[in-house]
Amino acid sequence: MTINTMAKGGWQREQMICFRKVGLCNHVLCLFTQIIAAPTPKEHPARCETNSKEERESGTCDVALFSDYLLISLLLTFHLHSFVCFLNNCVFHKQMEKMIVAMQDPDMGMKLRNQRLLITVIPHAMTGHDVIMWLIHKYSVCEEEALHLGGMLVKYGYIYPLKEPRSLVLQPDESPYRFQTPYFWTSSRWPASELDYAIYLAKKNIRKQGELMEYEKERYSLLHKKINHTWDFVVMQAREQLRASKQRRKADRIVLECQEQAYWLINRPPPGVQNMLDVGLERQNNFNLRGTLNSDFYKNEIDVCRRALGRNRVKSSICLEGFLKYSEQYQNHDPIMQGCLPSNPWISDDTAHWTMNTEMVPVPTRLRVERWSFSFMELLNDAMGRREFMLYLEKEFSAENLCFWQACEEIRHGESSKIVEKVEEVYKNFLAPGAARWVNIDSKTMDKTLEGIKQPHRFVLDDAQMHIYFLMKKDSYPRYLKSDLYKNMLAKAIVPQETKKSVFPFMRRQRHSSPSPAQAVAQATEEDGRNKGAG
Amino acid sequence: MGKEECKTMLDALNKVTACYRHLVIALGSTSDSQNLREELKRTRKKAQELAVANRTKLTSLLKDKSISKEDRAEYERLWVLFSSSMELLEVDMKRSLEIGQDFPLKVPTRHLIQTGMTGSTSTVAARAMSVQNMKYEADSNIDTADLKDLQSEITQVSQMMEEMEMKVQVAPWAVVAKQEAGAELKSNLSVGNSSVGVISICEEEPKDDEGEGSRGGGSGSVGAVIGFLLIVAVALVLGYLVINMS
Numbered sequence: 216m217t218i219n220t221m222a223k224g225g226w227q228r229e230q231m232i233c234f235r236k237v238g239l240c241n242h243v244l245c246l247f248t249q250i251i252a253a254p255t256p257k258e259h260p261a262r263c264e265t266n267s268k269e270e271r272e273s274g275t276c277d278v279a280l281f282s283d284y285l286l287i288s289l290l291l292t293f294h295l296h297s298f299v300c301f302l303n304n305c306v307f308h309k310q311m312e313k314m315i316v317a318m319q320d321p322d323m324g325m326k327l328r329n330q331r332l333l334i335t336v337i338p339h340a341m342t343g344h345d346v347i348m349w350l351i352h353k354y355s356v357c358e359e360e361a362l363h364l365g366g367m368l369v370k371y372g373y374i375y376p377l378k379e380p381r382s383l384v385l386q387p388d389e390s391p392y393r394f395q396t397p398y399f400w401t402s403s404r405w406p407a408s409e410l411d412y413a414i415y416l417a418k419k420n421i422r423k424q425g426e427l428m429e430y431e432k433e434r435y436s437l438l439h440k441k442i443n444h445t446w447d448f449v450v451m452q453a454r455e456q457l458r459a460s461k462q463r464r465k466a467d468r469i470v471l472e473c474q475e476q477a478y479w480l481i482n483r484p485p486p487g488v489q490n491m492l493d494v495g496l497e498r499q500n501n502f503n504l505r506g507t508l509n510s511d512f513y514k515n516e517i518d519v520c521r522r523a524l525g526r527n528r529v530k531s532s533i534c535l536e537g538f539l540k541y542s543e544q545y546q547n548h549d550p551i552m553q554g555c556l557p558s559n560p561w562i563s564d565d566t567a568h569w570t571m572n573t574e575m576v577p578v579p580t581r582l583r584v585e586r587w588s589f590s591f592m593e594l595l596n597d598a599m600g601r602r603e604f605m606l607y608l609e610k611e612f613s614a615e616n617l618c619f620w621q622a623c624e625e626i627r628h629g630e631s632s633k634i635v636e637k638v639e640e641v642y643k644n645f646l647a648p649g650a651a652r653w654v655n656i657d658s659k660t661m662d663k664t665l666e667g668i669k670q671p672h673r674f675v676l677d678d679a680q681m682h683i684y685f686l687m688k689k690d691s692y693p694r695y696l697k698s699d700l701y702k703n704m705l706a707k708a709i710v711p712q713e714t715k716k717s718v719f720p721f722m723r724r725q726r727h728s729s730p731s732p733a734q735a736v737a738q739a740t741e742e743d744g745r746n747k748g749a750g
Numbered sequence: 751m752g753k754e755e756c757k758t759m760l761d762a763l764n765k766v767t768a769c770y771r772h773l774v775i776a777l778g779s780t781s782d783s784q785n786l787r788e789e790l791k792r793t794r795k796k797a798q799e800l801a802v803a804n805r806t807k808l809t810s811l812l813k814d815k816s817i818s819k820e821d822r823a824e825y826e827r828l829w830v831l832f833s834s835s836m837e838l839l840e841v842d843m844k845r846s847l848e849i850g851q852d853f854p855l856k857v858p859t860r861h862l863i864q865t866g867m868t869g870s871t872s873t874v875a876a877r878a879m880s881v882q883n884m885k886y887e888a889d890s891n892i893d894t895a896d897l898k899d900l901q902s903e904i905t906q907v908s909q910m911m912e913e914m915e916m917k918v919q920v921a922p923w924a925v926v927a928k929q930e931a932g933a934e935l936k937s938n939l940s941v942g943n944s945s946v947g948v949i950s951i952c953e954e955e956p957k958d959d960e961g962e963g964s965r966g967g968g969s970g971s972v973g974a975v976i977g978f979l980l981i982v983a984v985a986l987v988l989g990y991l992v993i994n995m996s
Contacts, residue, residue, distance in 0.1 A: 319861035327864060339780070339864040396865045397778035397849045405845060410834065421934045439931040446927035447827065448834040450934045451761070455768035462873035470866040471775070 308371070308401060314364075315373050315394060318349065325349050330377060330391055335466045340377060340393050343386045362387060370491050372401045375477035381488075383480070393470075399478040401492065407482035410445060413438045415479055417453035422472075430486050544589060548582050556580075556711040563714065571711060574598045581708040588696050591688045595620075603704060607695050615652035616683050616691070619645045623680035627673055638671040646679070656682050752811050753821075756828050759807065760835070762880075763800040767835050767842075769878035770797055772871070774846045778853040779865040787855070788888040789875035790846060791896050796879055797839055798903060804832050805914065812918055823925075830925045833914065840907050847900050855893040 318325040326349075330340035343365070350361035365385040368374045369392070376382065377391040385392075416435045420427060427435065439446060460468055484490050547553050555568045571580055579599055587594040587603075594600040601617070608614040622645070626637045645654050646664065656664070660678050667675040695701055770793045776786055811817070811825050854860055872884045889895065 315863065316861055319864055321861070324861070330866075337866045338868060339866040394863050394865050396775055396867070397853065397863060398775045398845060404848075405841065408841075410837070417934050420932065425932065425935050436931060443927050444830050444922050444925040445834045446931075447929050448764075448831045450929045451764050451831070452768055452835075452838070453934055455765050456771065459765075459768045459772045459874050459877060462877055463871070464869045467781070467867045467869045474775075474865070 308403075311368060311371060311373055312400065314368070317353065318394075323353070330393075332469070335469065337466045337470060340391045342389045342391060344388055346374070346385060346392065347387050358387075372399065372477060372481040372491075375473065377473065380473070380476055381480060381485070383491075393473070395477060396474055399474055401481060403492075406492075407479070409438060409442055410449070412479065412483055413442060413446075413449045414453050414456065415475060417449050418457055421453060421457060428485070434483070548586060556713055558714045565714065567711065567714075571709075578707060578709050579704070581705070581710045584701075584705050584708045587701075591684075591692045594692070594695075603700065604691075604695060607698060607700050608691060610700075611691065611694075613691060615645065615654055616687050618652060619654045620680060620683050620687070623676045623683075626676060631673070634673055635671050638668055638675060641676065642668055654679075654683055655686075752807070753824060753828075756804070756807055756811065756825075759800065759804050760828060760831055763797065763804055763832070763835050766793060766797045766800060766878045767839050769793055769874050770839065771842050772874050773878075774842045774849070776867060776871050777846055777849045779863050779867055781865075781867040781869060781871060782853065782855070782862050783870075784855065784888065784890065784892060785884075785886050786871055787850070787892045787896060788886055789871060789878075789884065791888070791892070791899070793875055793878045794843065794846075794900070794903065798907070801832075801836060801839070801907070801910070805910065808832055809914075809918060812920065826920045827925050827928070829918065829920045830922050833911070833922070836907070836911055836914075840904070840911065843900065843904050843907060847897060847904060850893065850897055850900070856891070 317323075325341050326345050327339050327341050330337045346365045346368075347358065347361045350356065350364050351358060354361075354364075356364070362385065365374075369376065369383050369385045373395055374385075374392045375395055376384075376386075377393055379390075412434070416427065416431060416438065419431070420435070442449070460471055463471070481491055550559065550568075557567045557571075558565050560566050560568050570576075572583065575598060583597065583599075587597065587600045594604055601621075605614060605617055608617055619641070622637070622641050626634060626641070629637065644650055644652055646656075646661070646668075647653075656679050660682050664676060664679045770790070773786060773790050773793060776782060777790070808825065808829055812822075812829065817825070852860075853862060876882065876884050
């Protein structure tokens with residue numbers, strides 16, 4: 216199974232840790248979602264040259280039975296687990312909440328002590344050291360990881376520091392922390408609203424007799440402008456909330472204020488502090504808002520997953536081999552790696568390289584003609600190559616194949632309004648019995664195509680085109696490469712001279728951009744040569 | 751007059767909203783209990799009654815075409831106050847449903863979060879209900895039984911708010927508030943620093959620094975004065991002795 220867990224858009228380190236620690240079903244969930252999310256190779260019929268059809272057919276038969284069972288069980292665990300994650304709530308928030316609840320266990324939970332202020336005693340405080348010890352003990356992790364986990368709990372506001380409320384880090388020493396009440400837990404379902412923030416600032420204003428911090432004052436005046444229409448409500452509500460909190464005893468009042476302050480330090484961080492709630496590009500989309508989890512929904516999910524399982528996948532070892540071969544083959548043709556002849560236009564301002572390689576030149580460059588022998592697609596993509604190939608096919612009396620292929624390409628990539636007339640023409644010229652340039656297609660494809668032509672659309676000639684393409688590729692193309700026509704072309708092709716460096720050193724024309732990867736390669740090969748010579 | 755009635759009713763709704771929020775904050779924590787759930791239920795019901803009363807009153811006032819422009823502006827302002835209050839109430843109700851579901855009281859494996867708040871919230875609820883003391887008479891399964899009621903009430907409130915938006919043509923952004931920025935400071939009610947005082951451990955550092963700085967300066971000058979007086983006293987004593995000796 217080829218799974219890249221460090222892939223882009225894959226799992227952050229914290230998610231990896233949390234998943235590792237919370238049981239097998241989560242691990243399976245992890246793998247399972249990777250299966251669904253794996254990118255599919257593009258399967259363009261005329262251009263893809265892998266044996267996709269054969270692989271697909273053999274693979275799925277015996278997998279089907281097992282996969283159904285697997286799918287159902289995995290789906291259930293997935294949905295039971297993610298039911299609460301439905302409305303855009305990040306999975307790791309739920310993990311952290313679970314962790315916090317586990318810490319409350321009277322037997323196995325966190326050891327709590329009292330916080331002594333001058334007169335009041337407030338219970339339920341813990342030291343940073345206690346937190347780390349508990350994490351190490353409970354999840355059997357090393358200290359570094361426990362520090363990271365604990366740090367995340369503080370960062371996202373599930374635990375807040377008592378001594379230095381603005382410093383949201385977990386100190387592994389005697390500094391005190393306390394749990395945050397569930398109402399103030401970070402949740403994307405209930406983002407902190409501007410109205411709430413305004414009420415909080417108004418309350419603080421009252422309590423501190425106007426001594427807000429600078430950034431708070433700025434935000435206060437901004438809010439006053441923004442939600443001016445409810446400002447009366449803000450003032451009224453702030454006063455009432457303060458009166459309500461006066462009904463509690465002093466210790467609770469202090470805790471309440473600390474809690475609220477911690478909440479707003481996270482949801483409206485002071486300037487210069489990173490906003491923890493900004494997930495950036497990884498923010499999940501709200502596409503599937505709460506749908507009813509009935510049997511139709513699950514049937515749909517099973518279909519999607521079954522199709523995902525049946526997708527064609529290439530082993531990365533094979534993929535990489537192919538990639539390596541491609542790189543080796545094209546190494547000499549890459550202007551950055553090998554340098555351009557005659558010179559790199561971007562550096563020397565000499566556009567000879569481009570003029571020599573335009574679509575239609577009287578004499579093509581040697582590199583270009585060599586590339587025609589790499590693959591059939593290279594030949595067809597190059598306008599000159601196609602012309603030469605056409606000349607060759609005319610000699611062999613099979614030019615109608617290439618004409619047909621070109622006509623099909625025009626239909627595929629052309630204007631929608633002209634599709635119908637183009638398909639008509641193609642039928643008249645190539646497919647109708649007794650046509651002037653009749654192409655040789657097998658009867659099954661021909662029947663299917665003729666059926667499809669009755670309702671012409673952009674891709675109706677795809678099967679026929681692919682058939683002809685493979686015909687040319689297997690038959691005409693190898694012969695072309697061995698033919699005199701091609702060999703003459705190769706001999707005739709020019710190799711442009713590298714522009715001579717002029718006498719003055721600062722007038723030197725460079726082949727390579729600086730620093731050029733080609734120079735690094737050249738140095739490496741020089742060293743190898745020297746080593747081989749020495750050794 | 752219609753306006754005065756409206757204002758008193760809105761004040762009452764405002765008070766109940768504030769108390770409800772206060773109670774919801776305590777949900778799931780160690781101040782949570784049977785009593786809290788019952789308080790939540792009763793506060794919520796009271797809030798709903800007030801909301802319905804306010805709505806009928808305000809809609810009837812706003813529908814009246816024969817009121818003057820200033821009156822209409824005033825009623826629109828009151829309307830905006832009312833809808834903001836309802837917004838807060840709706841959000842708090844939804845949150846209390848979520849937290850109530852996550853923290854059932856009778857399940858032994860589901861522990862309440864030890865947040866440091868251990869006092870009871872009965873005084874807050876008493877304030878909301880405008881009674882002297884709260885009497886508790888609910889069943890022991892109120893934490894689960896109440897949730898169904900809560901769900902239906904939430905739908906009721908959402909529907910009411912939708913109707914409000916549809917039926918009443920008030921542009922909220924056009925309303926101008928009467929209070930300017932910083933108006934809360936002019937309150938003559940003593941909701942000042944008495945709540946925290948000197949024991950503010952969770953305060954920010956700059957304030958502590960400021961306090962320390964001024965205290966340091968003061969003691970310096972006092973010390974200087976005392977030193978000066980001491981020197982003068984010593985000089986006088988020495989002078990007296992010298993005079994006596996000679």
